[in-house]
Amino acid sequence: MSSYDVIVIGSGPGGYVCAIRCAQLGLKTACVEGRETLGGTCLNVGCIPSKALLHATHMLHEAEHNFAAMGLKGKSPSVDWNQMLSYKDDTIAQNTKGIEFLFEKNKIDWIKGWASIPEAGRVKVGDEVHEAKNIVIASGSEVASLKGVEVDEKTVVSSTGALKLNKIPKTMVVIGAGVIGLEMGSVYSRLGAEVTVVEYLDAITPGMDAEVQKSFKRLLEKQGLKFVMGAAVSGVETGKGKAKTTYKLRKDDSEHTVESDVVLLATGRKPFTDGLGLSDLGVKVSDRGMIETDDHWATSVKGIYAIGDAIKGPMLAHKAEDEGMAVAEVLAGKSGHVNYGVIPSVIYTHPEVASVGQTEEQLKEAGTPYKVGKFSFMGNGRAKANFAADGFVKILAHKDTDRILGAHIIGPMAGDLIHEVCVAMEFGAAAQDLAMTCHAHPTYSEAVREAALACGDGAIHA
Ligand code: NAI
Numbered sequence: 001m002s003s004y005d006v007i008v009i010g011s012g013p014g015g016y017v018c019a020i021r022c023a024q025l026g027l028k029t030a031c032v033e034g035r036e037t038l039g040g041t042c043l044n045v046g047c048i049p050s051k052a053l054l055h056a057t058h059m060l061h062e063a064e065h066n067f068a069a070m071g072l073k074g075k076s077p078s079v080d081w082n083q084m085l086s087y088k089d090d091t092i093a094q095n096t097k098g099i100e101f102l103f104e105k106n107k108i109d110w111i112k113g114w115a116s117i118p119e120a121g122r123v124k125v126g127d128e129v130h131e132a133k134n135i136v137i138a139s140g141s142e143v144a145s146l147k148g149v150e151v152d153e154k155t156v157v158s159s160t161g162a163l164k165l166n167k168i169p170k171t172m173v174v175i176g177a178g179v180i181g182l183e184m185g186s187v188y189s190r191l192g193a194e195v196t197v198v199e200y201l202d203a204i205t206p207g208m209d210a211e212v213q214k215s216f217k218r219l220l221e222k223q224g225l226k227f228v229m230g231a232a233v234s235g236v237e238t239g240k241g242k243a244k245t246t247y248k249l250r251k252d253d254s255e256h257t258v259e260s261d262v263v264l265l266a267t268g269r270k271p272f273t274d275g276l277g278l279s280d281l282g283v284k285v286s287d288r289g290m291i292e293t294d295d296h297w298a299t300s301v302k303g304i305y306a307i308g309d310a311i312k313g314p315m316l317a318h319k320a321e322d323e324g325m326a327v328a329e330v331l332a333g334k335s336g337h338v339n340y341g342v343i344p345s346v347i348y349t350h351p352e353v354a355s356v357g358q359t360e361e362q363l364k365e366a367g368t369p370y371k372v373g374k375f376s377f378m379g380n381g382r383a384k385a386n387f388a389a390d391g392f393v394k395i396l397a398h399k400d401t402d403r404i405l406g407a408h409i410i411g412p413m414a415g416d417l418i419h420e421v422c423v424a425m426e427f428g429a430a431a432q433d434l435a436m437t438c439h440a441h442p443t444y445s446e447a448v449r450e451a452a453l454a455c456g457d458g459a460i461h462a
Pocket of ligand 1: 206314
């Protein structure tokens with residue numbers, strides 16, 4: 001029986017980062033992974049492959065829409081779908097092999113197979129039982145099912161099937177206007193598919209700042225995506241390679257159908273903990289299947305910890321990574337910490353959408369006195385030169401103290417720009433601190449500074 005200080009179950013961003021940090025802190029570490037490659041959903045069928053397709057199709061969009069105006073004439077590129085898929089697969093391989101390399105470098109044993117926990121201190125993989133002083137569950141999440149919709153990964157796909165369709169569909173219905181629906185909907189819309197997004201709520205991307213939601217929807221509509229809002233999908237029928245989606249409009253209960261070549265189900269994910277043996281162990285799990293943990297990621301059973309999508313909080317790779325590092329520190333006798341108030345969230349469409357901290361709606365509801373500093377990318381020279389002037393930066397600061405409470409960006413490179421505000425918030429900065437920091441010209445990040453200036457005496461280029 002091999003014996004470890006820590007066995008991490010799952011090698012997604014939560015698990016592999018946790019394993020590396022444990023090893024760096026001197027703990028003898030193994031990581032169990034049942035997939036053929038390391039990296040979990042994120043690297044294999046999530047963040048990384050979707051970004052490859054988003055990048056390739058954004059380049060296509062640029063060529064089709066902006067090249068001629070810049071004096072780049074000639075035929076727009078044609079799409080070689082198989083080559084695009086192999087570019088995506090190469091990107092996955094480079095990343096998953098990278099994790100394998102990091103495991104070897106840090107002397108982490110990769111135990112191949114699916115784990116169960118027969119008792120605290122023991123992890124069973126296949127016929128072998130391994131001993132561990134501590135176990136960290138980082139088993140991630142899986143697609144949540146929707147009644148009446150059966151995913152076959154051909155005509156009705158989840159995000160996994162959407163990354164490897166046999167051919168580009170002419171028509172696509174996306175169920176759910178959340179992150180996955182809008183990212184993958186954008187990919188296929190740019191590739192020429194007619195995309196209809198059917199969303200239960202009256203606004204897209206639930207939980208996001210309402211002004212951003214409105215502007216985002218308008219920009220996506222301009223790109224050709226169609227939206228049916230306030231519509232609850234009740235079922236999808238398939239036959240002869242086609243799908244018929246039925247939905248009911250909430251305002252009048254009227255029933256409608258829409259036909260398409262492909263349906264993407266993107267109505268959320270749920271924790272994946274099958275086969276671990278949690279109920280026999282007595283590990284407490286919430287009604288929604290999330291493993292319950294305390295402030296140090298300890299479950300109700302001593303020596304068993306849990307992080308990432310399997311526990312509460314946003315299902316984001318970087319949230320899982322932070323928890324992975326923090327729990328490793330706890331296990332090494334240090335004080336691990338995650339600031340849940342400063343976790344950015346990004347949608348990698350074009351334009352990108354990024355946010356951190358509180359929304360204006362949340363501040364209103366809490367009765368917090370606040371002020372808004374807003375700046376449009378129309379006033380940013382670099383954005384204008386790059387045909388990327390759609391969108392804005394919105395900073396919310398405390399009315400009395402000027403402390404930054406949240407930021408919401410829709411625009412070019414929003415996913416990178418947001419981190420300036422994250423660092424500022426981590427340091428408890430005031431909007432004035434950002435406003436007084438010299439920003440290089442001409443950069444998109446000047447728009448962040450201008451929004452900070454708008455929290456005070458006013459932006460310059462507005
Ligand atoms: P989501 O929770 O973001 O959005 C699901 C949407 O489906 C909601 O707007 C909901 O109102 C709608 N919906 C639910 N039932 C419906 C019905 N019967 N009919 C019509 N609409 C319905 O879920 P999504 O997009 O599947 O993403 C899952 C998770 O993965 C999220 O937690 C997300 O944060 C994460 N993710 C993050 C990414 C990123 O950070 N860029 C990329 C992809 C996924």
